[in-house]
Amino acid sequence: MHQIRAHFAHRGFPLAGDVRYAPKKEATAWCGQRLFLHAAHLWLSDGFQATSPLKEDLIEPLRELGLAAESLAELRDPGFFQRCRPSEPKISRAKESDSSDTGSEDTDVEALLAKGGASDWDPSTAAPSMTPPPNLPKPEIPPAVEAEERRAAELRGADMA
Structure with missing residues (x-):
């Protein structure tokens, strides 16, 4: 997601x-x-189809935003999504290939395709990624809590002495 x-x-x-x-x-x-x-209608290349009409928790906000009652009724009808036809792309494939994003997550895929495709790639030979998690900023501690923690640490230190 x-x-x-x-x-x-x-x-x-x-x-x-x-x-x-x-x-x-x-x-x-x-x-x-x-x-x-919400994945209302899935249609996979092998012909498999699945339909899941919108649930009430998504329809209710649409009603509150003023969507027409007729449109709300269509969204509840499972057949509505099957009647929709895919539209043609708004841009041509040539223009689409010219507008590549830099720093895109597709870079690895593009590199594999440039080498002749992914069919010869064996995931068992890839080195594991051992990237450490990023250093996240520490949450801000309210002054009263910080003072209380300091006093508790001082008391623990006095008990050990």
């Missing part, structure tokens, strides 16, 4: 309710209780 959230935000379409990737003002304006992200 992180990848979808980051990609949509990067493209200027952050998910409603996403306080991590959306601009703070937009994320706090959402009246729902969770991210507005």
Whole structure:
């Protein structure tokens, strides 16, 4: 889910309710209780299809935002998603290939494809990644709590002496 959230935000379409990737003002304006992200209809290349109409916790905020009753009824109908047809891409493949992101997560994939594809890549020969976690800033401790911890440490030191 992180990848979808980051990609949509990067493209200027952050998910409603996403306080991590959306601009703070937009994320706090959402009246729902969770991210507005739902896989309503999946259609895989082998012909497998799955449909999951929107649940009430996502429909209710849409109702509060004033979505028409007719549209809300369509969202509850499982057949609605199967009637939608994929649209044609808005940009041509040539233009799409010219607009590559620098620093993109696709760099590794592009490197594999440049070497002749991923079919000869054996994950068992790859070195494990032993990257340490980043140094996160320590949380700010309120002065009263800090003073109390200092007194407790002093008392422990006096007890040991």
